Amino acid sequence: MKRLLILGATSDIARACAHRFAADGFSLVLAARKPDELDRDVKDLQIRYDIEVKTVPFDVLDMEQHRAFFQSLNPLPDGVLCAIGTMNGNEDAMSDPQKLKVILDTNLTGPAAILTLAAEAFRKRGSGFIIGISSVAGNRGRGTNYPYGSAKAGFTAFLSGLRNRLNKSGVQVITVLPGFVRTRMTENMDLPEKLTAEPDKVAADIFKGWKKGKSVIYTKGIWRLIMLIIQHIPEFIFKRMKL
């Protein structure tokens, strides 16, 4: 039986992904800070797809526990999807190093640490896949969002390097770069409708990309173009823009 580990399973995007992969026959291990919040989702997934689902507690900031957590997974999953991320305190982090650290650790250090363990285990086995949800915010640092953006930039680079290193090992590494997604994270923001995806759409794109063996997935697709343009704005102009 195929098995997928989802880190940050309470995320709206993760929840939608759980349904996609479950419909494909995957059993699920749902890891979250507050696994109790997933009780209803577990029942739902079991009823709909007749699969095994279990929850495990996991805090990405508790890095001492990562190894024990990963070793306790038995059997080793076929793949892992990491949806953990936060924008909380983004603004405060611009003046408070302690808060900056939490953002960097939640979006970069923590996910990179746990995925390192997964990568090693998959490499040794000679199979597996790693799906990391980063963000287009990492493609260029912006004045309003750079604590989160810089962490995502790091995470994108981490996934890219990992993919390169594991290229011949039978392990597939996928970088997901969503633009705007209508989730808990963006709930109080007024997002441009045409550029905003529903979590379902993101999950569908991820699933399709995984099936096709893609490396980098922009979702919605239009964001590839938008970021291409944004990345090519000369710095002397960019630095004066309000973004």
Place this chain on the structure above:
Amino acid sequence: MSYQTKISGWGRFPVTETRENRIRKTDDIRTALAADGSILARGLGRSYGDASLAPEVLSMLPSNRMLAFNEKTGLLRCESGVSLDEILRTFVPRGWFLPVTPGTRFVTIGGAIASDVHGKNHHVAGSFCDHISSLKIMTADGKIKSCSPRKNTALFRASCGGNGLTGVIVEAGIRLIPVESAWIRQTTVKAANLDELTAQFEMHKTATYSVAWIDCLAGGDAMGRGILFAGEHAAKEEVKEKFPLVLKPGPMIPVPVSLPAFTLNPLTVRLFNNSYFNLAARKPGPSLVNYRSFFYPLDKVANWNRIYGSRGFVQYQFVLPESAGITGLRNILGEIVAAGTGSFLAVLKQFGKGNGNFLSFPMAGWTLALDFPEKPSVFQLLDRLDSQVSEMGGRIYLTKDSRMSAETFRTGYREKVNAFMKIKGETDPGNRFASLQSKRLEITP
């Protein structure tokens, strides 16, 4: 936890600015209740008019978890944002079907309950809420109350068909029915006029499903010309498929942009003509059709509501009591045909007895539904039809309505309005739950 957006019902008229809150767990509803102002639960927005519109809405779509299923009895307990489509996809392959279904599968359990929707089997199975074992509803005080036909009866009667005005339905138990296949044995009969058509309903009285399409362009002797569709769930032996319970996913045809306002529903013209004229060519007798084509012919075209153009349209559905007879139906149909502004196709159905839910629409008699483009002359026509319906003791379906007067509403729903208002006053004295419709109909201030 909310954002600004524009919403409308399926008729795309009226459109309103709203703050939408996505409800993932019951605490999210409490958060919304803690702020000021009125709110309203919303499902998939398939009600046509303003029943699901308010300046602040709670989208129940993220609350779509199935919580328990009893393989022996078919009882499903789920959150209110689960759609009928999800239920069908999950349970038809296991041999279970919806006890009652409206003409689209893209509605939520919450919406189906709050409108107490009916299907083609109303005459034998009643409406949706007759198959609900119990409800959990969050009322204005932030408490979750259980109710059922036996417990907290008044709250149950008020909430079934209550258009979201008693609170937010968070969970429900629904009794699915066993089936052997995903197929329907369909019998189709042509009728040359209204007398023949109503006689056909009489002849198909014991059929599980029956409904008719009327050609609204036919006047004079041919008025009421139409087709009756009757259906039964097919047994597995009747179906030639290897897996009788499994359907291949059907294609979805999108209507990408709003068509200009003058295209008067060509879709229904096509639907009708295809069926009516094909019938002549085909040999008489029953045929097998899958449940999607039988129950949801319009679902094949995603966003078909756009074919009326950006101005939108109004759906009009009324019911006349048995006492009005076929004469009553003929008079109103005559007026619709003469005006010539309505859709090409009207849907006729014979209801069985109504239930005790205070604001439920069905009552024993004839019900007719059709759509009209949104324009002034149409509103005048509908006002005239309203008074005829009222005079004959009939009423208008709230989930389709965007324009009737408070008086028409009161006359139509009669003493049941008082029973509803009593519960509304007890459970929601501050009128926290209100819609554009409830204000127009003076159910809430």
